[in-house]
Amino acid sequence: MVDDVWGIMKPTFQDMRSALQAQRMKVSFDTYDLTCDELTRRILKKRIDIAPEYQRQFRWDDERQSGLIESVLLGIPVPNLFMATSSTPDEAVVWEVVDGLQRSLSIVNFILEGEQREELGLKAPLCLKGLSKLPELNGCCFSDLPEDMRSIFLDRPIKVTVLNDKSDRQVRFDLFERLNTGGISLTSQEVRSCIYRGVFLDLINELSSNADFRTVVVVPKNRQSDGSLQEYVLRFFAYLNGVEGFKHSVKEFLNSFIEKGNQYDEELLDEYRDEFNRVMNYLARCFPNGLKRGGKGSTPANVFEGVSVGAAQALRVCPQLEVCSKNNWIDSKAFRGYTTSATNSLPKVKGRIAYAKEAFLNHGYIEP
Incomplete structure (x- = not known):
């Protein structure tokens, strides 16, 4: 089809469909439901890398972290965590956080205590503040909650989308740029x-x-x-x-x-x-x-x-x-x-x- 104004061949609908299909074939994802407990354990075992070189600091304040914890406790869906596989021959596959660093760290910051916090460079444990739906929990750390509430939190699922190694490298680069919204401009x-x-x-x-x-x-x-x-x-x-x-x-x-x-x-x-x-x-x-x-x-x-x-x-x-x-x-x-x-x-x-x-x-x- 020729554009009447410019005399340039315009793509047909089939050209558009073919281009879309070709690009979609370059992208491969896996989706998981990880409980907060499993997410924390994977981070501790370094199977999830929460601090790639470009992630320079933990930026959320206590109130924003507390708001996320409240949403998880209430069962309100939180945005997916987006990660990408990073594998080296003869080494375990690691997931690197692309989008969701602050959410991941907020969950870990709430759950972990003692020496485990030191391993990740975390400071004082998060004590909840500024909660609007559960004001009774303001001032509480994770250890202050009753056991059943701790279990509820640990068992809450978080959706994780992982860009796997089958994806074209240039596509992986594009997606990193598009999806990183963690407050740090990469x-x-x-x-x-x-x-x-x-x-x-x-x-x-x-x-x-x-x-x-x-x-x-x-x-x-x-x-x-x-x-x-x-x-x-x-x-x-x-x-x-x-x-x-x-x-x-x-x-x-x-x-x-x-x-x-x-x-x-x-x-x-x-x-x-x-x-x-x-x-x-x-x-x-x-x-x-x-x-x-x-x-x-x-x-x-x-x-x-x-x-x-x-x-x-x-x-x-x-x-x-x-x-x-x-x-x-x-x-x-x-x-x-x-x-x-x-x-x-x-x-x-x-x-x-x-x-x-x-x-x-x-x-x-x-x-x-």
């Missing part, structure tokens, strides 16, 4: 840290602490623990070794590269580590005050891509390359053209890398 790299665990991710995490890298890349304090530094490392490797696979979506490009990287052998990972360290050592000497436009602010991701990959390519050509002390080219009109406005296109990506490579090989002297 960055793309934090989501990758859950979906794409493996040897390459371990290397990325290791190199994000490299002292020379930290000299070169300047990020605000509020972004130093949100995966931004790890994503800069990933961008370096992806654009250096896989730029031809880049189409337009940076997320999908980086996801694809990290998934492949987790299949690399130790020898290749060592080569990656060595090259990264060499390049960052070189750049730290070129930019001792950090890679910043106009000498101010933080390091834009696309500027880092161009400069770091360009430097790596230059060092591959000339391993004994002299330190480039004339670096005003990063503020040149030509380089800005590659790093501002519609920068996520292959020509712009290749352009900024090539420009930086030429600048390093010519010791900073390059035609504007």
Whole structure:
């Protein structure tokens, strides 16, 4: 069917149905009813991971936690907990909480006592407050309730939906982004840290602490623990070794590269580590005050891509390359053209890398 206005082929109803069916086949879920007792035991046994790297803190106050406990006691349905499997060969399958961290912790915080609390880093036990339907329970901890009420609470079922390992990895990434509503806005790299665990991710995490890298890349304090530094490392490797696979979506490009990287052998990972360290050592000497436009602010991701990959390519050509002390080219009109406005296109990506490579090989002297 051709659109009369634009002259473009519009998808037919069958095209739409086929697209929907294809995407649905990539998603696979299992659904469980876990009692509060079973949920707590699984968390204690670490079969449910309530604190993946991206879950930075327990945020609900006592009144909000108490409201959830009251709903469970009354048998009022609470929203499903959403989890995803995370498995490693020869190790038990673990469920990671995607959506429902605060609800899970509230239940555990109410039930557990003594040393078990210390294992999970919980502070004082929750004593109920602000209850509207059961005000008689205000001020009560779990141990203060009569045994029959404790049993009622422990036996209450909580619905848990688990995205299993049959699901396509990119779909898992999309769903993490869509479903995480725990009050913490996740960055793309934090989501990758859950979906794409493996040897390459371990290397990325290791190199994000490299002292020379930290000299070169300047990020605000509020972004130093949100995966931004790890994503800069990933961008370096992806654009250096896989730029031809880049189409337009940076997320999908980086996801694809990290998934492949987790299949690399130790020898290749060592080569990656060595090259990264060499390049960052070189750049730290070129930019001792950090890679910043106009000498101010933080390091834009696309500027880092161009400069770091360009430097790596230059060092591959000339391993004994002299330190480039004339670096005003990063503020040149030509380089800005590659790093501002519609920068996520292959020509712009290749352009900024090539420009930086030429600048390093010519010791900073390059035609504007």
